[in-house]
Amino acid sequence: MIYLDNAATSCPKPREVVQAVEQALSDVCANPSRGAYELSLQASRALLRSRRAVAGLFGIDDESRVIFTLNATHALNLALKGVFSARAPERGAHMVTSRLEHNAVARPLATLERRGVAVTRVPCTPDGTTDPADILAAVRPETRLVVLTHASNVLGTLLPIAEVGLALKEWGIPLLVDSAQTAGCFPIDVEQMGISLLAISGHKGLLGPQGVGALYIAPGLELETLVEGGTGSRSESLEQPAETPDRYEAGTPNTPGIAGLAAGIEVLVREGVAAVGARELAMARRLRERLAQIEGIRLYGPANGTPAAPIVPLAVEGMASADVAHVLDREFHIAVRAGLHCAPEAHRVAGTLETGLVRLSIGHATTWADIDAAVEALTEIAGKPAEHWLKNWEKMNVR
Numbered sequence: 524m525i526y527l528d529n530a531a532t533s534c535p536k537p538r539e540v541v542q543a544v545e546q547a548l549s550d551v552c553a554n555p556s557r558g559a560y561e562l563s564l565q566a567s568r569a570l571l572r573s574r575r576a577v578a579g580l581f582g583i584d585d586e587s588r589v590i591f592t593l594n595a596t597h598a599l600n601l602a603l604k605g606v607f608s609a610r611a612p613e614r615g616a617h618m619v620t621s622r623l624e625h626n627a628v629a630r631p632l633a634t635l636e637r638r639g640v641a642v643t644r645v646p647c648t649p650d651g652t653t654d655p656a657d658i659l660a661a662v663r664p665e666t667r668l669v670v671l672t673h674a675s676n677v678l679g680t681l682l683p684i685a686e687v688g689l690a691l692k693e694w695g696i697p698l699l700v701d702s703a704q705t706a707g708c709f710p711i712d713v714e715q716m717g718i719s720l721l722a723i724s725g726h727k728g729l730l731g732p733q734g735v736g737a738l739y740i741a742p743g744l745e746l747e748t749l750v751e752g753g754t755g756s757r758s759e760s761l762e763q764p765a766e767t768p769d770r771y772e773a774g775t776p777n778t779p780g781i782a783g784l785a786a787g788i789e790v791l792v793r794e795g796v797a798a799v800g801a802r803e804l805a806m807a808r809r810l811r812e813r814l815a816q817i818e819g820i821r822l823y824g825p826a827n828g829t830p831a832a833p834i835v836p837l838a839v840e841g842m843a844s845a846d847v848a849h850v851l852d853r854e855f856h857i858a859v860r861a862g863l864h865c866a867p868e869a870h871r872v873a874g875t876l877e878t879g880l881v882r883l884s885i886g887h888a889t890t891w892a893d894i895d896a897a898v899e900a901l902t903e904i905a906g907k908p909a910e911h912w913l914k915n916w917e918k919m920n921v922r
């Protein structure tokens with residue numbers, strides 16, 4: 524099987540990650556931060572090692588500001604609802620966002636809008652290019668937060684995080700960045716890019732297992748809690764502790780998943796994020812170049828040569844995106860994602876809300892042979908009429 528759905532989750536995971544999860548389960552399965560006995564301390568040390576690995580990767584000075592979450596969605600909900608729920612009574616509170624956001628941002632924003640927060644969505648071109656000047660021009664005196672995805676999970680387009688972040692820092696307005704599609708592929712430094720809140724998915728480019736993510740919260744920024752409960756600290760009080768990470772991490776953590784995340788980051792650090800990213804981007808470039816030459820295939824997203832995440836979105840003339848993905852899977856054993864990719868607004872931008880797109884996404888384990896195989900398969904698919912492929916199948920609906 525050829526796996527080209529790395530924007531959903533990285534697969535297969537590195538051997539080191541599998542071993543770290545297994546070792547955590549078999550050797551340090553006690554609860555961290557809850558007991559003074561050796562096994563519990565070992566579990567606490569596993570969390571600390573992972574927290575330090577996350578902090579090191581993103582230029583974070585104080586690892587206690589790294590909050591472990593279930594995934595990027597959980598981190599984004601904590602950040603968005605944490606900034607606003609305390610402020611919702613303040614009528615007219617405002618925020619700025621892009622038109623490329625995943626539903627992990629768009630749906631909590633819709634909830635906040637229902638609570639009275641005003642949201643400005645900054646326009647962009649059909650390939651997702653968003654002018655930093657337009658983002659900054661949307662900021663008003665009542666703006667409490669700007670939230671931007673670092674890269675579109677549909678089009679691959681990069682947003683101008685550093686330009687916006689550094690300007691916002693001067694104005695004292697926090698920038699929340701969704702790094703789900705860039706962490707592990709592009710170097711990210713929260714200080715140099717002016718990022719106050721960084722939502723991290725542990726199971727995509729960071730190569731960890733599913734069920735782990737993180738939120739970085741800049742020093743001095745306090746959020747409303749999303750979940751409250753036991754932390755193993757200040758247990759006599761009914762108030763959630765003020766100290767991080769305990770303030771935002773209640774209940775027993777996913778120690779095996781968090782240990783696996785540390786192992787994934789260690790693989791990336793050993794190989795170098797810049798080198799891993801350069802390889803993935805070179806493969807995406809080759810894929811786009813070759814697909815552009817095939818009649819009947821239309822590519823979306825930024826033109827080749829423009830910096831973008833290693834995502835190649837396309838349509839095959841005369842075929843629904845779900846059918847193309849189905850043929851790729853059944854006939855060619857190539858796994859890709861079709862449909863709307865949980866980001867309907869990005870499809871509205873690209874003009875593909877009704878049809879969806881086929882998304883090929885490259886990751887750490889992708890090989891050049893995988894790229895060649897995908898090109899050959901799509902050449903064959905586009906070279907025959909849709910009826911040839913579909914004659915025996917029920918159409919799938921994967922929206």
Ligand code: PLP
Pocket residue numbers: 530531594595596597625627672674675676701703704723724725726736
């Ligand atoms: N944001 C973007 C841009 C994504 O692509 C995704 C997942 O595809 C998410 C957020 C959600 O990530 P997670 O699965 O870690 O919750």
